Amino acid sequence: MAHPIRRAVGAFVLDVLLVVLFAAIGRRSHDESGAAAGVLSTAGPFLAGLVLGWVVSLAVRRSAPVSVNSAVSVWFATVFFGMVLRVLTGRGIAVSFVIVASVVLAVFLLGWRWAAGFIARRLTS
Incomplete structure (x- = not known):
């Protein structure tokens, strides 16, 4: 098993x-x-949201968001604060962009965690 900090x-x-x-x-x-x-430049607002989500998750949960359940808040912060920062920096957002970004980032940020958990469960059973 990987060391928790390395994970x-x-x-x-x-x-x-x-x-x-x-x-x-x-x-x-x-x-x-x-x-x-x-x-x-495009990723910047979303990276800021991601970092904020990680910091909040670490502070509240006192553990890294490595499972799907613990990473939902990271995904939400990434999308929400990414969009807020886009607006604050004069970049537009459209409803379609919010939907696409939410779905794609959910697949990316939650999907790999789901796949890793699925594989780990298969290997241990």
């Missing part, structure tokens, strides 16, 4: 990479420049 760091890094992937896919689907700075 937490790995989960956080994977979450960050998936939020960046979300931004890159979004920029690509809208034929926007794929430059790293552009992707990071």
Whole structure:
């Protein structure tokens, strides 16, 4: 079994990479420049929401959000504060964008946790 700190760091890094992937896919689907700075600019508000979600989860639960149940708050914070920060920085949001971002980030941030839990249960049974 992986050391808890190593698991937490790995989960956080994977979450960050998936939020960046979300931004890159979004920029690509809208034929926007794929430059790293552009992707990071798009991902920035959502990365801030992700970090806030992790901090709150660690403070409230006193454990890393590595399971699906414990990561729902991280997903919610990523979407909610990502959207709020987009508005505050003058970037628009549309209802369709909120829906797509919510679904894609749920699949990304909760999906890998579900798959890892499923595989772990299979291996131990």
